Amino acid sequence: MNLPYNASQLDQDPYEVRGFPHRLYIGGQWLPSSDGGLIEVTDPSSGAVIAAVPDATLEDAAAAVEAAAKAAKGWRETAPRKRSEILRRCFELMVERSETLAMLISLENGKALRDARGEVGYAAEFFRWNAEEAVRITGEFGTAPSGTNRIVVDYQPIGICVLVTPWNFPAAMATRKIAPALAAGCTVILKPASETPLTAYALAALYSEAGVPDGVVNVLTTSTPGPLTSAMLADPRVRKLSFTGSTGIGRALLAEAAKHVISCSMELGGNAPFIVFDDADLDAALDGAMIAKMRNAGEACTAANRIYVQSGIHDAFADGLSRRMAALKIGTGTRAETECGPMITRKAVDKIDRLVKDAVNRGAKVLCGGSVLEGDGFFYPPTVLSEVSPDADMAHEEIFGPVAPITRFESEAQAILHANNTEYGLAAYLYTRDVARGMRVASEIEAGMIGLNRGLMSDPAAPFGGVKQSGLGREGGQHHGIAEFMEAKYIAVTF
Ligand code: NAP
Numbered sequence: 001m002n003l004p005y006n007a008s009q010l011d012q013d014p015y016e017v018r019g020f021p022h023r024l025y026i027g028g029q030w031l032p033s034s035d036g037g038l039i040e041v042t043d044p045s046s047g048a049v050i051a052a053v054p055d056a057t058l059e060d061a062a063a064a065v066e067a068a069a070k071a072a073k074g075w076r077e078t079a080p081r082k083r084s085e086i087l088r089r090c091f092e093l094m095v096e097r098s099e100t101l102a103m104l105i106s107l108e109n110g111k112a113l114r115d116a117r118g119e120v121g122y123a124a125e126f127f128r129w130n131a132e133e134a135v136r137i138t139g140e141f142g143t144a145p146s147g148t149n150r151i152v153v154d155y156q157p158i159g160i161c162v163l164v165t166p167w168n169f170p171a172a173m174a175t176r177k178i179a180p181a182l183a184a185g186c187t188v189i190l191k192p193a194s195e196t197p198l199t200a201y202a203l204a205a206l207y208s209e210a211g212v213p214d215g216v217v218n219v220l221t222t223s224t225p226g227p228l229t230s231a232m233l234a235d236p237r238v239r240k241l242s243f244t245g246s247t248g249i250g251r252a253l254l255a256e257a258a259k260h261v262i263s264c265s266m267e268l269g270g271n272a273p274f275i276v277f278d279d280a281d282l283d284a285a286l287d288g289a290m291i292a293k294m295r296n297a298g299e300a301c302t303a304a305n306r307i308y309v310q311s312g313i314h315d316a317f318a319d320g321l322s323r324r325m326a327a328l329k330i331g332t333g334t335r336a337e338t339e340c341g342p343m344i345t346r347k348a349v350d351k352i353d354r355l356v357k358d359a360v361n362r363g364a365k366v367l368c369g370g371s372v373l374e375g376d377g378f379f380y381p382p383t384v385l386s387e388v389s390p391d392a393d394m395a396h397e398e399i400f401g402p403v404a405p406i407t408r409f410e411s412e413a414q415a416i417l418h419a420n421n422t423e424y425g426l427a428a429y430l431y432t433r434d435v436a437r438g439m440r441v442a443s444e445i446e447a448g449m450i451g452l453n454r455g456l457m458s459d460p461a462a463p464f465g466g467v468k469q470s471g472l473g474r475e476g477g478q479h480h481g482i483a484e485f486m487e488a489k490y491i492a493v494t495f
Contacts, residue, residue: 020104022197024054024221025204027067028214034059039194039223044110044342045332045377051108053197056220061189061228062235064218068160068187069237071215076157076185078213084134087179089210091127094120094175094203101202105170106333108196110342110378111296113334118295122458123171126179126476129460133482134183144492152491157185158263159239161485162232164225164253165200166245167193167344168299168400173244173267174200176464176475178207178217184485186240189218189232193245195344197221230256239263240485244301247424247469265473265484267301267465269398270426273419274304274455275441277412278312280431281453285313286320288455289404292429294328294382295456297340298402299348301470302427302449302458306388306395307406308418314408318386321404322367325382328402330373340402342378349378352401359385359392359405369402390418398424412437416444426466429455448474 023030037055042048054060075083094101102116109116140153161181165173174190181188192200204219222228232238233256241257243250244267257264274292276285292304309317333341343349353372360366369383380401388395388405395405409415419428428447432438435452442450448466451457458464463477474480 020198020202021205022051022053022201024056024060024064025201025217025219026060026064027070027218028208031060033057037223039197039221041108041195041198043107044344045334047346047376047378051198053201053221056222056228058228058231060220061222061232064189064220065160065232065235065238067215067218068189071213072160072187074213075182075187075216078185080135080137083183083185084131086211087127087131087134087183090179090207090212091124091131093206093210094124094127097206098124101171101199103334104202105196105199106341108198109167109170110333110344111299112338112341113336114339115296115341116333119169119172122460123169123175125460126172126175129476130179130183130482133180133479137184137482137486148494150493150495152493154489154491155483155486156489158485158487159186160237161186161188161240161242162229162238163188163190164229164241164243164245165190165192167195168296168301170196170199171203174203176460176481177242177244180475180481181242181485182212182216184482186485187216189220191220191222191225191229194221194223226252229253233257233260233262236260241265242484243267250471263487265475266471267473267475268426268469268471269424270301270303270466270470271305271396271398271422271424272302272427272429272447273445274307274429275415275419275431276307276309276313276317277415277430277432277434277437278310279433280313281433282313282316282320284453285317285431286324288429288431288451288453289321290324291455292451293404294325294340294402297343299344299400301398303398303400304404304429304455305399306418307404308409308415309406310415311408311410314406318367318384318406321406322384325384325402325404326368328382330379330381332377340382343380343401344378346378348400349380352380352399352403355392355394355397355399356383356385356403359388359394362389362392364388364392364405390421396422412441416441420444420446423469424466425468426470427451427457
């Protein structure tokens with residue numbers, strides 16, 4: 001395909017990322033869009049266009065649903081052991097190619113290579129975990145209370161699934177859906193984010209090599225996700241929508257799915273509190289805060305968005321955090337030494353800038369960073385603010401960037417009130433040496449996931465998901481993730 005862009009950066013890359021196909025992947029074929037349209041992909045470190053991918057049309061979306069439907073019977077009837085072995089092979093291939101995949105993620109997303117490597121490992125684990133889950137799907141058998149019959153419950157694949165994913169974890173958000181869907185026996189159509197499509201296509205090539213039959217996974221990119229998703233959901237063969245992204249788009253998609261009574265899983269926005277009590281281990285809390293805040297340069301749904309620190313430890317914590325944040329090396333994501341890469345777009349930088357200015361106007365003090373970095377690329381420096389008002393916009397909106405806003409608190413009750421003062425409920429972090437207090441506060445906080453003396457909780461073996469406006473359903477965990485792609489069939493038996 002002759003592309004109207006200069007791909008020189010890919011040519012210079014030490015890894016052969018240019019060798020990855022990036023056309024629509026439908027029914028095992030690599031295809032241009034039916035009208036030849038393209039979407040440009042930008043390197044956030046420079047602002048330069050580095051690739052272009054097909055801009056799928058309604059016709060292409062219909063072809064993807066057709067391909068998924070054609071493959072559905074064969075895949076659901078494939079023995080669980082065989083499905084498991086194919087998923088295991090996906091895991092192995094991802095691990096073998098982890099450096100190349102990490103470079104590709106870093107290139108299109110901008111995240112530091114060390115974060116990209118972490119993401120590939122995390123993403124691959126969904127295949128390993130779900131390979132193990134695929135052969136552990138069991139049903140139920142019991143006697144009806146009346147004694148007249150037996151109750152048999154069989155769990156079956158839900159059917160064709162539409163999967164929509166964001167740009168902040170281009171590999172992991174895709175494998176977190178594809179792996180359990182395939183383990184359950186479903187076929188899928190993945191619509192990755194327009195900003196980061198290259199990783200999704202690179203993974204599609206890998207699935208086929210691992211033995212995933214044609215049509216079981218289809219991938220398409222589009223600049224018109226609304227109409228295309230609506231058209232796919234309107235096809236009666238589609239039975240599931242699994243979405244990860246912002247709460248606003250999630251709400252719109254729930255309304256769309258309701259028209260056709262389609263099962264939905266929604267992994268939406270977050271506004272995680274990070275609470276440090278006076279008795280916390282200061283170094284451990286600082287280590288945890290750096291991970292919870294700076295993984296992916298703050299572009300994570302679980303990122304610590306509000307940091308509440310008790311008065312007795314406040315000054316030492318604020319000082320320690322600003323020293324660590326100010327020492328981070330900012331730069332192009334693909335450079336080995338980079339610790340904080342660019343934001344995904346100029347618009348993202350502008351939003352962070354607006355939130356910081358608003359907090360400062362309301363009395364926050366800038367301890368480090370605090371203003372946009374000029375020059376090429378979309379950079380915002382690691383920033384620490386103290387005395388942030390609970391009324392500041394950033395206490396209620398996702399910052400999605402390297403800004404750590406600190407607010408002082410006095411009592412446990414006040415910390416809980418602050419933490420729950422949000423419409424979101426995805427993740428929360430607590431640091432205390434008093435385990436009883438930790439468990440008490442964890443049970444009071446309205447969030448789907450709590451890190452107690454830990455700054456990282458993502459784990460394929462644990463149920464990931466939120467409450468309130470952070471979503472519906474869980475991904476990963478024992479039975480949770482895979483259950484989202486199955487439905488119960490009850491058979492009443494008399495014998
Ligand atoms: P987004 O704007 O909601 O986009 C997410 C996906 O939805 C993209 O593929 C996007 O396509 C697509 N989309 C946009 N409009 C659509 C529509 N009308 N119909 C169907 N699909 C549509 O979110 P984002 O900016 O990519 O990601 C950041 C958000 O995701 C944050 O709020 C973050 O907290 C959340 N997130 C949540 C989790 C979690 O597990 N809870 C994990 C990661 C991220 P285009 O790219 O083409 O616009």
